[in-house]
Structure formats: structure tokens, C-alpha cells
Amino acid sequence: MGLVVQKYGGSSVADAEGIKRVAKRIVEAKKNGHQVVVVVSAMGDTTDELIDLAQQVSPIPAGREFDMLLTAGERISMALLAMAIKNLGHEALSFTGSQAGVITDSVHNKARIIDVTPGRIRDALDQGAVAIVAGFQGVSQVKKDITTLGRGGSDTTAVALAAALDAEVCEIYTDVDGVFTADPRVVKKARKIVDIAFEDMLELAASGSKVLHLRCVEYARRYNIPIHVRSSFSGHVGTWVRNKPEGEEGMEQAIISGVAHDTSEAKITVVGVPDKPGEAAAIFRTISDAQLNIDMVVQNVSAASTGLTDISFTLPKTDGHKAMEALTKAQPEIGFDSLRYDDQIAKISLVGAGMRTNPGVTATFFEALSNAGVNIELISTSEIRISVVTRQDEVKDAVRAVHSAFGLDSESDEAVVYGGTGR
Amino acid sequence: MGLVVQKYGGSSVADAEGIKRVAKRIVEAKKNGHQVVVVVSAMGDTTDELIDLAQQVSPIPAGREFDMLLTAGERISMALLAMAIKNLGHEALSFTGSQAGVITDSVHNKARIIDVTPGRIRDALDQGAVAIVAGFQGVSQVKKDITTLGRGGSDTTAVALAAALDAEVCEIYTDVDGVFTADPRVVKKARKIVDIAFEDMLELAASGSKVLHLRCVEYARRYNIPIHVRSSFSGHVGTWVRNKPEGEEGMEQAIISGVAHDTSEAKITVVGVPDKPGEAAAIFRTISDAQLNIDMVVQNVSAASTGLTDISFTLPKTDGHKAMEALTKAQPEIGFDSLRYDDQIAKISLVGAGMRTNPGVTATFFEALSNAGVNIELISTSEIRISVVTRQDEVKDAVRAVHSAFGLDSESDEAVVYGGTGR
Structure with a gap:
């Protein structure tokens, strides 16, 4: 009966009714001790x-x-939620990020947490109150x-607080x-995953699964905070994301977690790059200086006749726009021929443990796509993931084919990824 | 070319267009040095x-x-306004009340300012930025x-900042x-007042003139901050509220500032109060303990036969509800007969200097009402005000009669209250 951090997304608190429903669920957890x-x-x-209002007053709103x-x-949702809980006869206090001790760097609009000093949260808990952050x-x-x-900022806040407060679990509703x-x-025929390791969840999140954000999973993995992803509209057990249970780490066969897809990315091709040391570095330094994150990187073998590569x-x-702008500005210095921009792509990823040592996995994946x-x-691979980029209008066919080829389709609605029994 | 504090109300920043209009006006002041x-x-x-949302989740929302x-x-309006100013090429930084150093007591929903420590505002100004608070x-x-x-909280914030920053003027738009x-x-036929003394403005505000709130005028008077009340929709000179110009303080004739009315009050009559020391104190201590402010107080002469008064x-x-509740609870202790509650009243007040020493003013006032x-x-009077309570449905007739009786009606649209010339 320890400390629980619960996170509720915007769809769970969309109106007064939703706020009251969430308040009841919180009070239940409180009553359970x-x-x-x-x-x-x-x-x-x-x-x-x-955001719409901001764009009406200024085309490029300032970060701060x-x-x-x-x-x-x-501020609005947390105050209303605190009121709704108090209305059920339980004490609740709301706190801004600043009041809750969420200390960040100064990069506006995508700041990173550098410290969490939740003194006021502890005080609120000591007084017997629910702390709303x-x-x-x-x-x-x-x-x-x-x-x-x-x-993914709210998920990350939840996991960061769970870590700072040494919570038993972080529930993401x-x-x-x-x-x-x-x-x-x-x-x-997709199945619910009952239990999944941090590493597999990381790859799924990085590959386009939208339920949990990558940053939040990274944070949870670093501080070993179990996450329970579940619905705020039902009482069902959801998906547990946590370290592999002991004794299961040595398993050798490939175990597929799932198939993720992502249509939110664009592809930039830098054409005619001199094939010499430092060129790739110059390109990605330019991107990084513009505070942009990239995902897959692929360099083809250079054509021997020209000494140029893509x-x-x-x-x-x-x-995409910022990256094209930054690269165009740096073109004279880096010395490539041209840039190509393509936003009609999709990424399909297969995620699971033991892939690299099971060559059959890769073959089955490519056969399924080809069929x-x-x-x-x-193509890009990691130890527990294979990702490919395809045309966007082919993505659904591709995902279904791969899901089926790996025997993930099921009559039952739950997948047990590494033999976890749920709880 | 000193420091100016400008306050814009909700109607001035009701939408994106309003915010952009206000931004232009602010930049103009900046350009003027x-x-x-x-x-x-x-x-x-x-x-x-x-407030509506709060009432949907909880019938009695908690103060904090x-x-x-x-x-x-x-938070929304100030951030948008800062963006709009930056979009016009000028630096602007927004600050919450807390960031601006507005320190208050702990009475939620009607806190009082106890200190202003505007270090971050000064820093922003030193950097050449407009500070939005x-x-x-x-x-x-x-x-x-x-x-x-x-x-009246925003007006009070403006005057408090003007005082703490030693501003030249506080403009209330x-x-x-x-x-x-x-x-x-x-x-x-009401006329615009060009120039009015703090004391007269205090009485007008206390008597129901809604343009400036009483607290803001009290604060301005204490710290001698000239207020300029004007429209954000026009460029007209508005009303100056400030200390009387030197040399005019000795004038002896009555000078009427205006007629105010107020239909937002209710009347409570405590019936059958024993006419002995401490009774009135007990009643008003009860009201004050409930954190309620009262306005007019009238005690009739007690009937000799009963020794009771109202x-x-x-x-x-x-x-009204809270006061009735508090008094009912205290009835056994205080020992009165009953309570009467009347919310169909109106208050009409005549405000101006030199009234008490000009008996003709009072006579003219009562004659106008009677006619x-x-x-x-x-009836309640102060040195520069006479107020009466009437039925609410008579208030318009009453105001017009008094306004006319004191020669305030005019073809021109400006009133010069004590010979001020405007500027």
C-alpha cells in the first residue's frame, strides 16, 4: 500500500463529467490505502x-x-480536479510544475527535466491530501x-515524480x-500486451506506438519505475512495462513484441555528398545545432566513379522545414549537390528480443512485405528492432502482413510477451 | 519620459484583434520614450x-x-499580449503575479497585497523590454x-506596481x-470628469461608480499615484484622478463631482436590539469574523417604552446569505428579536467637496428626490458625500433628478470638477 503516481491524459478530463469520473477513481485508490x-x-x-490563439496574434510565437x-x-484541469476530489470529501491540493519542484533546462517548448525536488508534494501527502500536479x-x-x-511531457512528469518520490508504480491512464x-x-486482430520489458517498449515507442512516449519510457527504465498503462474508462488491467522478471533474461528464442508504424516522419536526402571523413558529421552537427532530433539515418555506398554519396x-x-532551412544555409560550407524532401513516407517496425541472433526473423519480415x-x-536495424521506410499509402497492408506473418493475430485479445502472467 | 503602468481590462483584450490593438498602443508608448x-x-x-466549469465539478469550490x-x-492573455508585442518588433516578457513579486496575505479569493518586490520587472525594463504582468x-x-x-484586483495590481516602481502615472484602460x-x-446628459481629487473619486467608487474600484483608488491615494482612466478604443484624454493642484485646496464653495448609484447591495435590519453598550459591537464583530464587508450602517433612536432599537x-x-447565516447563528448570544433581508434596494449618492459646510446642498438633494x-x-453622510437608500425601481428617476438639480446636465460633454484643465 505504498505511493502511487497516476497520470490522466487530456481525453480523460475532457469535460466536467470526465473530471468527476477521474476524481472517483483517485478517491478509490486513496480508500485502498x-x-x-x-x-x-x-x-x-x-x-x-x-495554440490557435497564439497563431492569431503572432505567426511565430516566442518560446518563453x-x-x-x-x-x-x-492549471485549469488540475484546479478543477482538486475541487472535484474535495467535493467527494477528500483533501486535495494542486501544484504547478514549479511548485512541485520540476526543475528543467531553459530550452522553451521542449525543456528537459534536470532535477525534481518534490518537498511540497511530500508535505501534501504527509497531511493526508491527494497531490495534483x-x-x-x-x-x-x-x-x-x-x-x-x-x-509526451505529462507522461514524463509522472514518471519523474514517481522516481523522485520512490513510488511503487506509475499508472498512465x-x-x-x-x-x-x-x-x-x-x-x-491486434492483441493487448500484458507485460513488456522496458527495452522492447522503448523500441515500440521509438517506432511509432503512440500509447507511451519514448522519453517517459527512457526515464522509467533509468530509474526502474514500473509503468501500468491502462484505460480511465474501464477497470481492466492494462499493460505492465517493467524489468524482465528474473530467470527469464537468458531465453534465446526470438520473442516478438509487436509491430509499430509511424506516418509522422519525413525523409530528407542529402544528394552528392563528398565521400570523405567529416562530411556526415558536418551534416548532423548542422541538424543538432538547430535543436532538431532525427530518427533513422542511412548512407548508401558511394559510386566509385564520382566519389559522391547520398x-x-x-x-x-x-x-522538416527547419531542417531544410538549416541545411540550405550550410550548403556552401558542407559542399553537397542538392536536397530532396519527401513527406509521403511511412515507417514500419518489428520489435522483439533476440532478433539479431535469429536470422529467420529478418527473412520472414522481408518476405511478408514482399508478398x-x-x-x-x-532499412535500419537495432538489436531488438527492424524498421523499414515505405510509401505512406502502403502502410496498412504492410502492418497487417507483418503482424500475421509472425503469428500475432489471435482470437484471444491478450498477448503475453515473455510469459509474464499479468497481475 | 518616465515609467508608465498601463492596465487593460478584459473587454480590451477580448479576442486576437483586441490583443493586437492593445499591443500597438503599448508599442506607441514605448516609442514615445x-x-x-x-x-x-x-x-x-x-x-x-x-467559474462555470468550477461549479459543474463542485457546488462550493475550495478557495485555494x-x-x-x-x-x-x-496567464493566457498576458502570454498572448507579449507575443503580439514581440511580433511588432519590440521585446516583451510576461510575468505571473508571483514572478512580479505581488505578495499577499492568505485569504483566498480576496487576498490583500502586503508587499510588492518587483525585482524581475525592473530587470525586464533594464533590458529594454515591456513587462506584462x-x-x-x-x-x-x-x-x-x-x-x-x-x-477590482487588476486595477489594484496596476496601482500597486506603479507605487513600487515609482511610476509617473498609472493608466487604467x-x-x-x-x-x-x-x-x-x-x-x-452626464459629463465626463476631466480631473478629480482622490477623495472625491473614493466616494464615487464607494457609492457605485463602477469605472474604478475602491481598493485601487485607496491604494493610489496612499502612495500618491496619479491615475488616468481612459478608453482603449479611442485616443481621447480620459479622467485624471490625483491630488488637488496646489492653491485650490482652500476653496470654500461646494463643488459637486457627480451622482453615483448602486443596485448591487442588500439591506439587513436587525430588529429589537437591546439598547445597551456592546450590542452594535457584537453584531458587527459577527459580520467581520465572517470576513464580510459592510457599507452603510444606520441605527434608529430606540423606543423609550421598550428599550429596544433596530x-x-x-x-x-x-x-447577504453568509451574513444572515452568521447573524442567525449568533442570535442567542447577541439577543435580538429577528432579522429582515431586503435585496430590492438601491443607493444614490451625491459626491463633492465642501458639502458639510454648505447646508444648501443637502436641502437641494432631498428636494430633488421628493419632487x-x-x-x-x-440616510448616511460623510464630509464629501450624501447617500440615501431607496426602492430599486426608483433609482433611475432619482439619479436623473439629482443630476439635473445640481446643474450637472450639459450640452458640452466634459465636466471640470475643480477647475482642472486636463492635459
Whole structure:
């Protein structure tokens, strides 16, 4: 009966009814003897509405002011949630990111957490209150300005608080029942994963599974915080994300976690790069100086006749414009021929343990795509993942073919990834 | 070319267009060589919408959480305003009440300012930026909780900052051209007051003139901060509120500032109070313990036969329920007969210097009311004000009759209250 951190997303608190439903669930956890810390996102479309307002007054809203604006969203939902809990006869206190001790760097709009000093949260818990904390926001260490954590920020807040408070579990409430072997909207026979290791979840998240954000899983893995992803609309057990149970780490056969896809990326190809040391570094230093994250990187073998090569990489479409701008500016210095931009791509990834030592996995993956008539443009692999880039209009066929080829389709609706029994 | 504090109300920043219009006006002041601090209210109906949400989740929202909720409103408007100014090529930084150093007591929903430590505002000004500050909010000194200042809070924030920063003037922008000799919606011939002394403005505000709030005028008077009330929709000179110019203080004739009315109060009559020392004190201690403010107090001469008297007082209707509850609870202890509650009253006040030494003023006032067929229920006077309570449905007739009787009606649209020339 220890401390539980619960995180509720915007769809769970979209209106007064949703807030009251969430309040009841929190009070239940309290009644079960837990100390409860709740991290909450902005209500429904609030953040989008604020972004829209910002664009009406200024085409390029300034980072610091944009953060000040967006953090109003969580302020509203957390205050309302605290009121709703008090209305059920339990004490609740809401805290901004700053009040909760979420200390970040100064990179507005996508700040990173550098420390968590939850003294006021501990005080609230000691008083027997539920502590409600604004997700997605913090305060910068040096300038004491309000910052936001960018995409997945509320999940990350929840895991960071769970780590700082030594919580038993971090429950991430969402509008689906857990993490599935593929997107259930695409693959009807996708199964819910009952238990999955941090590493596999990391790869799924990095590959486009939208239920948990990569940063949050990274944080949970580093501090070994078990995550339970579940629905705020049902009482079902969801998906546990945690370290592999002891004794199962030595298993040798490949165990596929799932198939993820992602259509939010674009591909940039840098054409005609001199094939000499330092060129790739110059390109990616340019991207990194512009504070942009990239995903897959592929360099083809250079044509012997020209001594030139092409370098392709993928990145979020939303960063595509900035990357093209930065590279165009750096073209004279780096010395490539031209740039190509393609936002009609999709990425399909197969994630699971033991892939590299099971060559059959790769073969089955490519055969499944080929049988479905899907053409492969880029390939990238890690120890527990294979990703390919294809045309965007082929993505659904590709995901279904791979899901089926690996025997993930099922009559039952739950997948047990490494023999975990759930709980 | 010193420091100017400008305050913009919710109607001035009701939408993106309003925010851009206000931004232009601020930049103009900047271009004229001023250092500019801006205090801003929540956009249009934002606060009402938030209150509505709160009532949907909890019938009696808790004070601390209610303040957390409401302060989201200014956070949105100030961030948008800063963006709009930056979009015009000028630096702007927004600050919450807490960041701006507005330190208050811990009375949620109507906190009082106890200190202003505007170090970050000074830094922003030193950097050449416009400082945008959230009105209506602060942070409590002991518990570091977010507080709101209650009615008139944004005006008070503006004046408090003007005092702490030693500003040249505090400009209060609103949706009317200034302070008028009577409410222009009731008296068509009401004139704009060009210049008015703090004391007269205090009485007008206390008597129901809604343009400036009493607390803000009290603060300005204490720290001698000239206020310029003007419209954000026009370039007209508005109303100056400041110390009387030297040399005019000795004038002996009565000079009427204006006629104010107020229909927001209720009257409570405590019937059958024993006419002995300590009874009135017990009644008003009860009210004060309930954190309620009262306005007029009238005690009739006691009937010799019974030794009992009636005490009547007025207070905001919104506090009426709480006052009745507190008094009912204290009835056995205080020992009165009964309570009467009446919310169909109106207060009409005549404000101006030199009234007490000019008996003709009082006579003219009562004659005007009598000629208009208005019955008087309570009377209360100060050195520069006469107020009466009448039936609410007679208030317009009463205001027009008094305004006319004192020669305030005019073809011209400006009133010069004590010979001030405007500027």
C-alpha cells in the first residue's frame, strides 16, 4: 500500500463529467490505502485552442511566452480536479510544475527535466491530501522561467515524480486499454500486451506506438519505475512495462513484441555528398545545432566513379522545414549537390528480443512485405528492432502482413510477451 | 519620459484583434520614450467560463483551488499580449503575479497585497523590454500559494506596481472614455470628469461608480499615484484622478463631482436590539469574523417604552446569505428579536467637496428626490458625500433628478470638477 503516481491524459478530463469520473477513481485508490500523486494534462482540446490563439496574434510565437500560454491549460484541469476530489470529501491540493519542484533546462517548448525536488508534494501527502500536479511543465533552473516539456511531457512528469518520490508504480491512464501488438485501428486482430520489458517498449515507442512516449519510457527504465498503462474508462488491467522478471533474461528464442508504424516522419536526402571523413558529421552537427532530433539515418555506398554519396535520414514532419532551412544555409560550407524532401513516407517496425541472433526473423519480415507488394526504401536495424521506410499509402497492408506473418493475430485479445502472467 | 503602468481590462483584450490593438498602443508608448509595465486582465468572458466549469465539478469550490483555476485566465492573455508585442518588433516578457513579486496575505479569493518586490520587472525594463504582468493575482507570503485579489484586483495590481516602481502615472484602460458625473446609460446628459481629487473619486467608487474600484483608488491615494482612466478604443484624454493642484485646496464653495448609484447591495435590519453598550459591537464583530464587508450602517433612536432599537446596514448582495447565516447563528448570544433581508434596494449618492459646510446642498438633494416622488429609507453622510437608500425601481428617476438639480446636465460633454484643465 505504498505511493502511487497516476497520470490522466487530456481525453480523460475532457469535460466536467470526465473530471468527476477521474476524481472517483483517485478517491478509490486513496480508500485502498495508497498515497496518491496525480499528474494531469490540459482538458481535451484546450492546448490546441491556445495554440490557435497564439497563431492569431503572432505567426511565430516566442518560446518563453508560448510556454507561459500553454501552461494555463494544466492549471485549469488540475484546479478543477482538486475541487472535484474535495467535493467527494477528500483533501486535495494542486501544484504547478514549479511548485512541485520540476526543475528543467531553459530550452522553451521542449525543456528537459534536470532535477525534481518534490518537498511540497511530500508535505501534501504527509497531511493526508491527494497531490495534483500539472503535467508537461516545469521551471528553468537559472532564469526561473516557466517551461514546457514538449511531446509526451505529462507522461514524463509522472514518471519523474514517481522516481523522485520512490513510488511503487506509475499508472498512465489513457483512452485505450493498454499497449497492443499493432495499432488496433489498423490490425483488427491486434492483441493487448500484458507485460513488456522496458527495452522492447522503448523500441515500440521509438517506432511509432503512440500509447507511451519514448522519453517517459527512457526515464522509467533509468530509474526502474514500473509503468501500468491502462484505460480511465474501464477497470481492466492494462499493460505492465517493467524489468524482465528474473530467470527469464537468458531465453534465446526470438520473442516478438509487436509491430509499430509511424506516418509522422519525413525523409530528407542529402544528394552528392563528398565521400570523405567529416562530411556526415558536418551534416548532423548542422541538424543538432538547430535543436532538431532525427530518427533513422542511412548512407548508401558511394559510386566509385564520382566519389559522391547520398545520405538519407528521417525526422518529424514538423521539424522538416527547419531542417531544410538549416541545411540550405550550410550548403556552401558542407559542399553537397542538392536536397530532396519527401513527406509521403511511412515507417514500419518489428520489435522483439533476440532478433539479431535469429536470422529467420529478418527473412520472414522481408518476405511478408514482399508478398504484400510493399516496396522498401530504407532499412535500419537495432538489436531488438527492424524498421523499414515505405510509401505512406502502403502502410496498412504492410502492418497487417507483418503482424500475421509472425503469428500475432489471435482470437484471444491478450498477448503475453515473455510469459509474464499479468497481475 | 518616465515609467508608465498601463492596465487593460478584459473587454480590451477580448479576442486576437483586441490583443493586437492593445499591443500597438503599448508599442506607441514605448516609442514615445516611456518604460512600460502592462497589467492585463483575463480575456473577455474567460473568468466567467472558468467559474462555470468550477461549479459543474463542485457546488462550493475550495478557495485555494479556485484561485489556481482563475489565475489561468490572465496567464493566457498576458502570454498572448507579449507575443503580439514581440511580433511588432519590440521585446516583451510576461510575468505571473508571483514572478512580479505581488505578495499577499492568505485569504483566498480576496487576498490583500502586503508587499510588492518587483525585482524581475525592473530587470525586464533594464533590458529594454515591456513587462506584462498578470492582474488580479499574487502569491501568499507564508504558504507560497497562488491567491487572487477579488473584485477590482487588476486595477489594484496596476496601482500597486506603479507605487513600487515609482511610476509617473498609472493608466487604467477600459471600454468607456473616463469617469462621468453619473452613469451615462442612465443620465444621457452626464459629463465626463476631466480631473478629480482622490477623495472625491473614493466616494464615487464607494457609492457605485463602477469605472474604478475602491481598493485601487485607496491604494493610489496612499502612495500618491496619479491615475488616468481612459478608453482603449479611442485616443481621447480620459479622467485624471490625483491630488488637488496646489492653491485650490482652500476653496470654500461646494463643488459637486457627480451622482453615483448602486443596485448591487442588500439591506439587513436587525430588529429589537437591546439598547445597551456592546450590542452594535457584537453584531458587527459577527459580520467581520465572517470576513464580510459592510457599507452603510444606520441605527434608529430606540423606543423609550421598550428599550429596544433596530440596526440596519447594507452589504453586497453576494455576501447577504453568509451574513444572515452568521447573524442567525449568533442570535442567542447577541439577543435580538429577528432579522429582515431586503435585496430590492438601491443607493444614490451625491459626491463633492465642501458639502458639510454648505447646508444648501443637502436641502437641494432631498428636494430633488421628493419632487421626483422618491421615498428615502436610509440616510448616511460623510464630509464629501450624501447617500440615501431607496426602492430599486426608483433609482433611475432619482439619479436623473439629482443630476439635473445640481446643474450637472450639459450640452458640452466634459465636466471640470475643480477647475482642472486636463492635459
